[in-house]
Amino acid sequence: MIKITHLTKRYEGLLAVDDINLEIGQNEVFGLLGPNGAGKTTVIHMLATLLKPTSGTALVNGFDIIAQPAKVRSSIGIVFQAPSSDDMLTGYENLKIHAFLYGVPSYDREKRIQSVLDLVGLAERQHDQVKKYSGGMRRRLEIARGLLHRPTVMFLDEPTLGLDPNSRGMMWEYIKKLVKEEKMTIILTTHYMEEADHLCNRIGIIDEGKIIALDSPLNLKKSLGGDIVKIRPRSWKALENIRLLPYVRKVEIVDGDVVMLVENAKKNIPDILRHVDSEYVEFRSPDLNDVFLKLASKNIKESGEGGFMERYAQYGK
Amino acid sequence: MASSISVFEKVYALWLREFKVFLRERSRLVASTFTPLLWLFVIGIGFGSVATLTSEGGVGYQKFIFPGIVCMSVIFTSVFFGSYVIWDRKFDFLKSVMVAPVSRGTIFVGKALGGMTSSLLQAAILLFVGAIIGMPYTPYGIVEAIVIVLLLSFALTSLGLAIGSYMQSLEGFQLIVSFVVFPLFFLSGALFPLENLPPWLSILTSFDPATYGVSAMRSAVLGVGSRPFPLDTLLLLVYAIALGTAGIYSFKRMKAV
Numbered sequence: 001m002i003k004i005t006h007l008t009k010r011y012e013g014l015l016a017v018d019d020i021n022l023e024i025g026q027n028e029v030f031g032l033l034g035p036n037g038a039g040k041t042t043v044i045h046m047l048a049t050l051l052k053p054t055s056g057t058a059l060v061n062g063f064d065i066i067a068q069p070a071k072v073r074s075s076i077g078i079v080f081q082a083p084s085s086d087d088m089l090t091g092y093e094n095l096k097i098h099a100f101l102y103g104v105p106s107y108d109r110e111k112r113i114q115s116v117l118d119l120v121g122l123a124e125r126q127h128d129q130v131k132k133y134s135g136g137m138r139r140r141l142e143i144a145r146g147l148l149h150r151p152t153v154m155f156l157d158e159p160t161l162g163l164d165p166n167s168r169g170m171m172w173e174y175i176k177k178l179v180k181e182e183k184m185t186i187i188l189t190t191h192y193m194e195e196a197d198h199l200c201n202r203i204g205i206i207d208e209g210k211i212i213a214l215d216s217p218l219n220l221k222k223s224l225g226g227d228i229v230k231i232r233p234r235s236w237k238a239l240e241n242i243r244l245l246p247y248v249r250k251v252e253i254v255d256g257d258v259v260m261l262v263e264n265a266k267k268n269i270p271d272i273l274r275h276v277d278s279e280y281v282e283f284r285s286p287d288l289n290d291v292f293l294k295l296a297s298k299n300i301k302e303s304g305e306g307g308f309m310e311r312y313a314q315y316g317k
Numbered sequence: 318m319a320s321s322i323s324v325f326e327k328v329y330a331l332w333l334r335e336f337k338v339f340l341r342e343r344s345r346l347v348a349s350t351f352t353p354l355l356w357l358f359v360i361g362i363g364f365g366s367v368a369t370l371t372s373e374g375g376v377g378y379q380k381f382i383f384p385g386i387v388c389m390s391v392i393f394t395s396v397f398f399g400s401y402v403i404w405d406r407k408f409d410f411l412k413s414v415m416v417a418p419v420s421r422g423t424i425f426v427g428k429a430l431g432g433m434t435s436s437l438l439q440a441a442i443l444l445f446v447g448a449i450i451g452m453p454y455t456p457y458g459i460v461e462a463i464v465i466v467l468l469l470s471f472a473l474t475s476l477g478l479a480i481g482s483y484m485q486s487l488e489g490f491q492l493i494v495s496f497v498v499f500p501l502f503f504l505s506g507a508l509f510p511l512e513n514l515p516p517w518l519s520i521l522t523s524f525d526p527a528t529y530g531v532s533a534m535r536s537a538v539l540g541v542g543s544r545p546f547p548l549d550t551l552l553l554l555v556y557a558i559a560l561g562t563a564g565i566y567s568f569k570r571m572k573a574v
Binding site for chain 2: 045074083
């Protein structure tokens with residue numbers, strides 16, 4: 001469905017997308033996961049032909065994004081980060097205009113508009129002006145608009161950015177419904193780790209314009225090779241002993257807690273507690289956040305920029 | 318041809334959006350009709366009490382400037398319509414149109430037709446007011462007036478859209494445009510006869526597309542233009558084609574994101 005080869009975008013001095021190679025198959029729900037400014041939106045804009053790559057190219061539905069932009073555009077749907085409907089118009093009118101722009105044939109137009117409105121649950125509010133819609137409704141209208149012309153590839157750029165937890169949950173349900181009912185390839189970007197985990201069957205973690213990991217959410221989490229254990233030691237003397245334990249993979253100090261990556265935590269926690277006197281112990285399975293932090297911190301060591309703590313504060317939310 | 322039908326439908330869709338927004342923003346219509354009326358009734362009557370025009374058949378100052386005020390409304394509405402490109406970009410609507418399989422030329426034409434429609438509706442209101450103040454209309458003259466409004470508004474909407482496509486901020490647009498619309502208006506001969514001007518001013522007025530609009534409008538509704546109506550119309554058409562081409566070019570090079 002999508003084949004990206006050596007895709008690169010350079011803005012004066014800044015390498016926003018750095019030689020990305022990637023293949024995304026039919027009916028995949030692929031997540032591009034990374035912090036703000038990692039280059040996710042730039043990739044989407046290039047794939048949607050809104051932005052010319054500095055070098056490299058990509059095939060979307062078999063069409064080249066540089067040589068055949070019009071064909072690419074007819075075959076994709078896209079939901080931008082910020083809602084882009086005209087809020088003076090009603091939801092229905094916005095869809096009607098885009099049905100014309102995408103050349104949805106006249107015999108199908110009304111039927112299709114009503115069916116996408118039904119799919120996103122906006123049929124009853126279709127004749128209200130968009131300015132009266134909530135943030136979640138606007139986002140759903142964008143999805144409906146992206147679906148009008150039955151695209152085979154759908155891009156969702158931060159589909160839940162700025163939504164409250166309730167609307168986000170609803171949005172996730174709509175996206176899942178989409179996958180089931182419309183049978184399309186979905187590429188979504190997000191900086192919410194749990195969103196990627198919940199929706200995607202494959203994830204590319206992107207940082208500083210590079211894909212630094214590519215796998216299923218489960219495999220990415222397994223790749224850490226352990227669980228996350230958090231303790232608060234009463235004395236810091238024993239800390240060095242912990243570092244030397246063979247099953248402790250990684251030690252960080254976060255807000256006065258010691259956070260460790262521990263192989264087979266269930267078995268090894270008692271042993272850790274023999275080495276250090278702790279106020280409390282918490283442990284959990286790793287999530288994508290941990291995967292990202294591990295990979296990103298490795299990157300930082302290589303490039304020697306920024307602090308891990310700073311990054312943790314930024315992405316850990 | 319299926320493809321030409323679809324281009325027509327796309328232009329229609331883009332125009333329809335502009336038209337609906339225009340109808341819903343009533344304050345816009347009221348505000349932009351108010352200024353021309355102020356000119357017509359305050360300046361028109363105020364100056365009319367002191368100015369005696371020796372040329373133009375002695376119709377009185379208010380009737381003399383009426384065609385100019387219709388053109389003024391077209392100048393301001395059309396050029397300022399370019400600011401909607403900046404609004405569309407700000408609210409990402411433009412991005413959603415540019416990611417659709419629609420050519421930049423089509424987007425430009427749809428937008429320009431929207432601007433022409435608002436100019437035409439405003440001119441229609443003013444022409445109605447003209448009937449009240451006793452302009453000597455003929456049915457043929459009204460048709461001519463509409464043709465002039467369409468040509469002038471296409472030329473100047475194109476100019477406004479071209480400027481808008483280069484600007485990032487509304488403030489910047491307004492600044493640039495105020496350097497454009499006031500010379501267009503003042504040099505057009507809307508407020509004074511262009512005969513007997515010093516040569517330097519006379520040359521400047523001849524570069525102003527609105528000069529030909531005002532003169533043609535005066536032929537149409539007053540029967541006293543500076544040039545024959547067909548000549549003015551032809552010159553205006555040349556401007557319309559040139560500015561339209563410039564507008565399409567500007568839209569083609571405009572960045573989507």
